Amino acid sequence: MALGTMFKAPLLLLGLLTEGLAQLVIPASVPRGFWALPENLAVVEGASVELRCGVSTPGSAVQWAKDGLLLGPDPRIPGFPRYRLEGDPARGEFHLHIEACDLSDDAEYECQVGRSEMGPELVSPRVILSILVPPKLLYLTPEAGTMVTWVAGQEYVVSCLSGDAKPAPDITILLSGQTISDISANMNEGSQQKLFTVEATARVTSQSSDNGQLLVCEASSPALEAPIKASFTVNVVGPGKSGWATPGPPVIEWPGLDEGHVRAGQSLELPCVAQGGNLLATLQWLKVRADTEWPAGVHSVGHTQAVARSVLVMTVRPEDHGARLSCEAHNSVSAGTQERSIMLQVTFPPSAITILGSASQVENKNVTLSCVSKSSSLRLLPTEETIMDGLHGGYISMSNLTFLARREDNGLTLTCEAFSEAFTKETFKKSLTLNIKYPAQKLWIEGAPEGQKLRAGTRVRLVCLAIRGNPEPSLTWYKDSRTVTESRLPQEPRRMQLGNVEKSGSTFSRELVLVTGPSDNQAKFTCKAGQLSASTQLAVQFPPTNVTILANASALRPGDALNLTCISVSSNPPVNLSWDKEGERLEGLAAPPRRAPFRGSAAARSVLLQVSSRDHGQRVTCRAHSAELRETVSSFYRLNVLYRPEFLGEQVLVVTAVEQGEALLPVSVSANPAPEAFNWTFRGYRLSPAGGPRHHILSSGALHLWNVTRADDGLYQLHCQNSEGTAEALLRLDVHYAPTIRALQDPTEVNVGGSVDIVCTVDANPILPGMFSWERLGEDEEDQSLDDMEKISKGPTGRLRIHQAKLAQAGAYQCIVDNGVAPPARGLVRLVVRFAPQVEHPTPLTKVAAAGDSTSSATLHCRARGVPNIVFTWTKNGVLLDLQDPRYTEHTYHQGGLHSSLLTIANVSAAQDYALFTCTATNPLGSDQTNIQLVSISRPDPPSGLKVVSLTPHSVELEWKPGFDGGLPQRFYIRYEALGTPGFHYMDVLPPQATTFTLTGLNALGDSGLADKGTQLPITTPGLDQPSGEPEDQLPTEPPAGPSGLPLLPVLLGLGGLLLLSNASCVGGVLWQRRLRRLAECISGKTEAESEDRVRNEYEESQWTGEQDTRSSTVSTTEAEPYYRSLRDFSPQLPLTQEEVSYSQGFTGEDEDMAFPGHLYDEAERTYPLSGAWGPLYDEVQMSPWDLRWPEDAYQDPRGIYDRVAGDLDTLEPDSLPFELRGHLV
DSSP states (O other), rough: OOHHHHHHHHHHHHHHHHHHTTTEEEEEESOOTTOOOOEEEEEEOOEEEEEEESSSTTTSSSEEEEEEEEOOOOOTTOOOOOOOEESOOGGGGGEEEEOOOHHHHOEEEEEOOOOBBBBOOOOOOOEEEEBBBBBOEEEETTTSSSEEEEEOOOOOEEEEEEOOOOOOEEEEEEEEEEEOOOEEEEEEEEESOOOOOEEEEEEEEEEETTTTTTEEEEEEOOOOOSSSEEEEEEEOOOBBBTBBBOOOOOOOSSSSSSSEEEEETTTEEEEEEEEEEESSOOOEEEETTEEEEEOOSSSEEEEEEEEEEEEEEEOOOOGGGOOEEEEEOOOOOOOOOEEEEEOOOEEOOOOOOOOOOOOSSEEEOOEEEEEEEEOOOOOOTTTTEEEEEEEEOOEEEEEEEEEEOGGTTOOEEOOOOOGGGGGGGEEEEEEEEOOOEEEEOOEEESSSSSSSEETTTTTEEEEEEEEEOOOOOOOOOTTTTTEEEOOOOOOOOOOOOOOOOOEEETTTEEEEEEOOOOGGGOOOEEOOOTTTEEEEEEEEEESSSSSSESSSSSSBTTTEEEEEEEEEEBBSOOOOOEEEEEEEEOOOOEEEEEEEEETEEEEEEEHHHHGGGTTTTTTEEEEEEEETEEEEEEEEEEOOBBBBEHHHHHHHOOEEETSSSSEOOOEEEEEEEEOOOEEEEETTTEEOOOOSSEEEEETTEEEEESOOOOOOOEEEEEEEEETEEEEEEEEEEEEEEEEEEEEEOOOEEEEETTTTTEEEEEEESSSTTTEEEEEEESSSHHHHHHEEEEEEEETTTEEEEEEOOOOOOOOEEEEEEEOSSSOEEEEHHHHHHEEHHHHOOSSEEEEEOOOOOOSSSSEEEEEEESSSSSEEEEEEEEEOOTTTTEEEHOOOOOOOOTTEEEEEEESSSSEEEEEEEEEEETTTTTTEEEEEEEOOOOOOOOOOOEEEEEEEEOOEEEEEEEOOOOTTTTTEEEEEOOTOSOOEEETOOOOOOOOOOEEEEEETTTTEEEGGOOOOEEEOOOOTTOOOOOOOSSSSSOOOOOOOSSSOOOOOOOOOOOOOOTTTTTHHHHHHHHHHHHHHHHHHHHHHHHHOOOOOSSSSSOOOOOOOOSSSSSSSSOOOOOEEEETTTTTOOOOOTTOOOOOOSSOSOOOOHHHHHHHHHHHHHHSOOGGGGOOOOOOOOOTTOOOOOTTTTTTOOOHHHOOOOGGGOOOOOOGGOGGSSSOOOO
């Protein structure tokens, strides 16, 4: 190293730092999570590099960071086109590859692994990527590549400057192959950050031995494979033995024998040589012309064997003619400058030949043309030559030619040719073609004949023709001395079309096509070609070009007089003027015609009008009619009459709207100017013009209302105003709203056979004659018929009039009111038909059995129907029964129109109580009675009414009515016989082919005998392929001819009777428990089935619980059952007491009638026959057996709803408020 201490120290430190970073060893133990880590690297600028990163958890997100900047997990690394991730991510390879590294890549890098299910976050150790930048150039002073002359023994300074590099390069300076030790260096910052430059300076004392040697500057760097160098040659001179020697004179070596003679364009190379001298001469070329001296051009210098040599290279040009080339030689010890010169003699031809004079000439005129050559070093030999001095010492030659221009010479080519003996192979020429001008021989126009009348709008074609001429005739069209062009405004129609000049042989033509207009009338169209011209004139008829109406006033008011004048500006021929107003002809005053533009005539006519408000906007039209042209041109004047607002005849005075809907009160008003304001008032209050929550005044003045309520119904006053005055109008808003029932008397009562009106009063708008309708609520269509009732409607009241009321008409009725506004109103009312008591008279005579040993009790039932409530009285053998006797207890209860009395006799005595008891039922309309015989215990009576209910191929269902049980529990047996099988079978035997059944009734005292005196029912079950169903009313009385081939399985579906526990037999107790279970199932099923069919004439909204029947079948019947009951079997079931359940509307009986124990209710339940036994006397709303109230969704208490008004309603949701309470307009 040849650098001084100041340079070595920083370079050594930087080198060690770079080498240390590049050779930093990664510890052998790789951090957990990585199987490969990046290393510190140094790379030369422009090369590629790869930083390795191997991750043990391939599924993780991996990215690199550069100086803390995250590059992202995308393998393409957006924003860094030279960066990319390489390797197989599945194997955990995420190597950072950088292409064409530059100084911006010099940074710290780390590999980062994101958190994942496979492992935690990981970060590799930071590594440094160092970019090495080699020095590109060395700047040597003196300049590298030159020869530097030094004097032996003298000291010289040499400097060497390196270009930008990283790290700073080492600089060494060598002379004659030996390193110069006297050297100093300075390191400076480069043109960019991290780059450095080094400037080294050396002091050299020249020696004669250094002559011809190289001085070399070398720069080495880790970024360079070999050092870069710069050098110059040292030329060391010194005095000889006798002192300094002077070089010899310069010698120019001229090629050829004729020194100084050259041709323009020739490339000339002239060597100049100077010999001798121990200090070689310095040669310099000069070119001297016209006392001006400058360097002669490019030359090269060489020194060999004490000879100085310089070669001048130049291209000879005409301006070099007469120039002197000089080669000068001198050195530092010469007393003066030695010189050798050569005078150039340049031969050059003329650069061009020019013909002066115009090639275009008019015929029959003398023409002179001159042929002139540019400057030339030689004289030319043209005809009649004239010689003049030219540029660069040359000569100019000129020759003249004069001739007479003739038409036949048109197109003739003249050529001037110049030549010289020095240019025998070259000829110089210039040509010119003559253009002889002469006019056309003839010119004329073809088109419409003169004097022919043409109507405006007619298409006319004019053609201008000319024969021969040079130049070709331009054929220009003129209209009244003005050139015809096609220029027009874009919005104007194209009235004129000018063609181009066309040539056919020696004939030229140009077409002018125009659509005639008023301005063409009597216009002169001229075609010119040079001095020749031709003309034609058109006669055009046209309607008025403009019709104008003049008025003496602009602002009019009703009653003003208006004078209008109509002026027809110009027409040919004259026109007649007339006036009309919206089709109505007006008489006017005409003015005499006068002359007008386009050689037409003008006309005028006036009319006087007296205007009114109805005339506003109407048009007064002036028509100009040409009888000859059969065409009319018109113009109108629109009347502008100022007047105050006036309502039109189509103004709507009544507007209909639906409550909660929208309403638009339109305005049909006429005014000029338009109304400035529309003010609406309602009930004395002004509606805000800016609008409100439920109204808005439109720009047309119309009033728009929404969410209309019945409170908005009424008269609305409209006030319109403009600058001319005001006007008012009254508009009625008729708000239609759905009907609401205000009064409906419930219940409505009437005696049987009497007349009554069910009155329904509503609040509704509109009130329509047929808006009332009535419905009767019931299941049967016959029950719903209102044919025998009269419907009356008058105003808001509707009536349903009933004549000669019948029990069948009792029930629920619905008043329906529909006035076309949804929803219709519905009201429920009950019609109660009052009638005298009707006591139930069962047949045969009612009997009750009880033991007369004063140890048992008996209960007698008395059941009656009637409205209003019934009072019961009892007699025994015709004597009024003293109910104060403690042995007699009576319980009565009432359920609608059904009333019952239960008389309980304690300690029955055969002597006193075996008697005929009479029950009498009384109300204000009458009375009725029935007898009940209290007897001793006896045999049961036979069952009756045995019949087949249903029949299937495998079963038969029977039904019968039990007889009087004799006061003891009774049971039933079924006896049947199958055809073809001897003997009888009983119920517990079920052969598959039975055909006949026999019913017997037995109790502890004996059998009752066969039902219906032993009548047999022949039954044949249908086949399996026949449909099952109800049997016909008439069963076959004779057995079939033979046994049925189909399988037979008769089954008894209903077996039963009300049985009491027998003291005589244990078997009776068992049978009693079995029958109780069957009875409970039967009662439960029949109660649910029968409760659906019940209807009542509910006088006081009482509901009686269903009764049960001890029948032998589960099929219900509508026939009345016999009133045979025993004391033990009597267990009525009444509704629960008020202690058990509270009813809003209950029974109408007295309180003491309801306060008996629950077991008595159970007994009373069984004493009553099924409700079906009474028939549908009172058809009302169908109710559940346990529901003693009207259905709330079908009916509401009229005392609560019909008398309610808006103020009584609770405040709920905003939308649930009545319309009249949802806000007011004012």
